[in-house]
Amino acid sequence: MEAEYSGEIMTLSMGPQHPSTHGVLRLELKTDGEIVADAIPHIGYLHRCFEKHAENVEYPGVVPFVDRMDYCAAMNMELGYVLAIEKLLGIQINNRVRCLRIIMAELDRIASHLIAAGTYGNDIGSFTPFMWCFRDRETILDFFEETCGARLLYNYNWVGGLMHDVKPGFEKRVIEFVDYFEPQVDNLNKLLSDNYIFIRRTANVGILTPETAISYGVTGPNLRGSGVQFDVRRNEAYLGYEEFEFDVPVGKGEYGPVGSCWDRYMVRIREVRESCKIIRQAVAKLTPGDVHESIPKRVKPPAGEIYMRTECPRGELGYYIVSDGSTKPYRIKVKSPCFTVMSAFREASKGTMIADIIAILGSFDIVLGEIDR
Amino acid sequence: MESIAWLLHLIPKYDTLPELWRALIPIVVSCVLFFALLCLIVLFLVWLERKISAHIQDRLGPMYVGGWHGWAQTIADSLKLLLKEDIVPDSTDKLLFKMAPFIVFLGAFAAYVVVPFGISSFVTDLNIGILYVVALGSLSVIGIIMAGWASNNKYSLYGGMRAAAQIISYEIPAAIALMTVIIQVGSLSMVDIVNAQKGGIHHWFLFRNPFTFLAFFIYFIASLAEVNRTPFDIPEAESELVAGFHTEYSGMRFAFFFLAEYANMLLVTSVATTLFLGGWTQILPGPTQIIPGPILFFLKAFAIIFVQMWLRWSVPRLRVDQLMYLSWKVLLPISFVLVLGAGWMAVR
């Protein structure tokens, strides 16, 4: 949009400490007080040298570090890494491990999208959905806690298997939770997603056209919100996802141009429903077995390299692992989906108002741990 | 107030005081009493807000301070704010900086002198009652602009300007909505307005004709913007980006702004109760009043306050330009139509 700037452009720093930037992110806004001419993100405040650390630890010991990159969706981060190593080693996992991994990954996807929805409501001004989303997320975290002992950083997916088998009665309780949870999504929609004020705040804001999104390399719900039908679980299925029936929701632009903040947010809410479907199917496919069956005694992949893509709740997560034949990785490079989306943020926020910057940032659902590693 | 004057007569040698004193002392005493009562009610309202928000969000709220459901939490918080260091930044305009909270506080509390809580429970019956209340609402805008300017902070200034724009824009539909009632009563005095609604719920202006029914909702929405409540809390939640006009205030100065907000909330609900819900008059039709006036008044006011708090925790906030759109392009035309209708009904 052609913005007329009244007055001179000043630089405003939405600093590293800020309640709405979902982490330590510094946004340098060039604005005249109302309309933003440019929004330059400065990252690196949470850089913890993960990739360098990983070179000094053995392969199974890297899994706790991998959790800590995207701490809101740790199961999915571990899954990507572990699948890459298993591909290098050529390990085949049994059906029980596969189904449990899928159940945990989808539960984690629901938990991560609940954080996204709740904190987005918080930024927009509605404080109640935040509490309700976290209340439902607590049940998911209780499942994780009874299975592996930790609520947020699990170290559950191991190379070749899992840390613990689930407790007896887990399947029944998961199905009970999914039955309880699906109507709660309707409640959330009535409270927040279909609220006229929320729609006015988000539906015409932060438009990312499909061409722009693809050219920046945006993936995940951010890409699907712009109408592009691309999901790694469909296009390059791993873990046998091709056997599961689920839809891939895309943004259709019901309340404004396609690719607005509302579309991206709604894609996440619809994905939660699809995750519920996948969990039901995975529980039905679960067979008894030993989860420690294929865990190698020492993880010593042959020299070589591999790039493995998986769909984490924030987009397409890629692990590029170079192995030199020893027990410690030679190089691990992580392709973080939130990092690519931050480059598109600059484009999406040109010409918007300051209050919209918050809305756009929240709709991209970034986690600084993943961006900075 | 007659009862105060009667009580004062019991003091020995009271009648020997000069005329001026005997006119002033009842007013001063009743002002002090009202002020004390209002402070207590405002403290109660802060507690109520925390409890309502907690229960809507499936949690409990204050439970600890004072024993039963943490009723003394607000007292503890005010004590804490009193004990904080009084910071006046160096480069601010010191006089304006210190005066601003008082002016906002004044604008909130001084309007209560005309609100009738009961058949004779008011400080004074000005014959321009409602005009006085609306005018004092504008006084708090000056305080906000002073706070924003004196803080010597670009962002406080912007926040203050936005708050001022919001309040000024919403005063107009609010006042015009009140006009619908005033036209039907024919007098600006609050006591006359309440007396025109005596006799039961069907006499309340809310239910007397469709124009005042809609005017109540217009006034309710506009008054939410007057007191900076969600969905119109841009000045408070400017802390998304910048911290609004009361950034540089801490300790008791901040407490003044905070208490003034809740006093303002009670004020607009008191005005709404007086004009639309019959004030202290009874609900059931009949000659006698069973529940005493002040208690009924506060029950009605708290019902509206409950709705205000409930609304705060259900809906997100509007952006500044959407807020302005709502005031000038939606509320104002509708209130014009309502005033025309009410005027037509009055001369019919």
Place this chain on the structure above:
Amino acid sequence: MLRYFKDIGLGIVTVLNSMWVACRHFFTPAVTIQYPTEKWTMPERARARLFNKIEDCIGCSQCARVCPTRCITLKTEKRGKDEPEHFASDGTPIKLRTYLYDIDMALCCYCALCTFTCPTHCLQMTPAYEYSVYDLRDHIYHFANEKPVTSSPPAEPTAATS
């Protein structure tokens, strides 16, 4: 023109809808507990503070080797031939004397990899989570209770993070 009224209508209806949903929750019970007085029972696999039953420890240092953050420090020496034989509770002979076994919980990342590699399962993660201290050095837990015989005594422990 029609859109103007439709917008107003939609606004009112959705706001009332949101309010109705919020109101229903006013009557549901709270899901929080009052923490210091009521505590949540931790599940049995909960991973909190580490504990080593030193009588069963054979001093193999597998735990120190596998720890990703290197929070376990362990020093052992061979027992003399004339000493009485020590056995763990499951019958494994203990050939080494562990005279230093420190775990720095401030460095620990709670991954529990050490508990899986321990051959005698003497190292376990307990559900104890309330152990805040004022001094970082108090987070170093000393489990060894024997003195060295042939080696020099270990230096005074300092916080590994300082």
